[in-house]
Amino acid sequence: MSQKPTGDAPAVTTDWELKRQHILRCAAEVFLRRGYERGTTKEVAQLAGLSQPSIYHYVGSKADLLSALAEHAGRVLSDGLDEAIASTDEPVDRLKAIIRNFIMGQIENIGAWTLYWEEHHSIPAATALTMNTSKARFVHRIDDVVKQCQQCGALPDDTPSGILTEIMLGAIANIYRWYRNDGRYPDEQIVTGAYSLFGLTKVGTSDE
């Protein structure tokens, strides 16, 4: 078990916590390069400048590393959704804010995001369960906005909202697979490209 140090320390970033996060970053790098199963705790330790057993002072098991990383990715996305929904009342603008935040949050955190998808069958069952319910809630909240966009004519209403939602979210969730940090496709252009493709350019003050 990880040996969280004594006391009821508040949100203070202790030395222990800082080192733990350093190890997490190293684990992300190893798992990304080699995959979770092939990547060893020894490699993580080496990258962090520790012996392999020392990792267990900061983490209860190898699987904990992956859980922590996946949960972090989920938290970033979920926070972005809250912010987007709070930013405006107008459905189309809201959907556009959701798309923007989703894309940006993914790109800023592309490592954890990639791990969440590529290694999700190695995520411990307990973590996977809570993350799946979070994800279902996430999709459902967005689906509500999509329905409103259909009502005001900004999205086609000849298709169930669920299909549109999944296609749009799928397109965005997949960006990590082709995104390159070389400036070929600037982030902003990806966002506005998604708006254009989904027909979300004009404001949705329905006049049809």
Next chain:
Amino acid sequence: MSQKPTGDAPAVTTDWELKRQHILRCAAEVFLRRGYERGTTKEVAQLAGLSQPSIYHYVGSKADLLSALAEHAGRVLSDGLDEAIASTDEPVDRLKAIIRNFIMGQIENIGAWTLYWEEHHSIPAATALTMNTSKARFVHRIDDVVKQCQQCGALPDDTPSGILTEIMLGAIANIYRWYRNDGRYPDEQIVTGAYSLFGLTKVGTSDE
């Protein structure tokens, strides 16, 4: 090494070949349920009704199983692309045919397709290399059609074709993650939903 039986047998399906394909199907099931690394050759053998070492009469290594499955998924998709391109000269109809074949090919072969994505960092380097070049060619050919659709006004031309192509293909490549075989979303509705969302409903005989 796998012991392909004697002779210069043509495309005849020998007993050996039939059993090999049976083992491949079992491997797909095991790898899907457990992941490639966690799934063992023993589990594959049990499911196929063999002892673990017997698998090596049909396959050179555990990794060969994954290679064969991934290559099969790639071939199905590539064939679908050829067919779609051959089906018509008109860019918008061509893009729609591509989307339809991509979606249908993926759904018909959802197991191999899932493995290709979820386990692609376990695919042997040699196989991965050739598949990556095939994939690049695949994307490039579709990008040409997308460019034509932009020129005739069927797709927005304020965004580089590459972004549109990647977003559309990403949306489709991701369907396996939410597709359920319970009829909630009929295949045909997914296809037409994609058309609608991407604004491909009207024929592209440009009159703008």
Next chain:
DNA sequence: CCTACCGATCGGTAGG
């Protein structure tokens, strides 16, 4: 935070 080490798993081979 380290050295030493254990226990278990698993892919693949030998040899028939």
Next chain:
DNA sequence: CCTACCGATCGGTAGG
């Protein structure tokens, strides 16, 4: 196509 088995890897613990 099987039994027997090897070699190597690796997560985690002991004990300091």
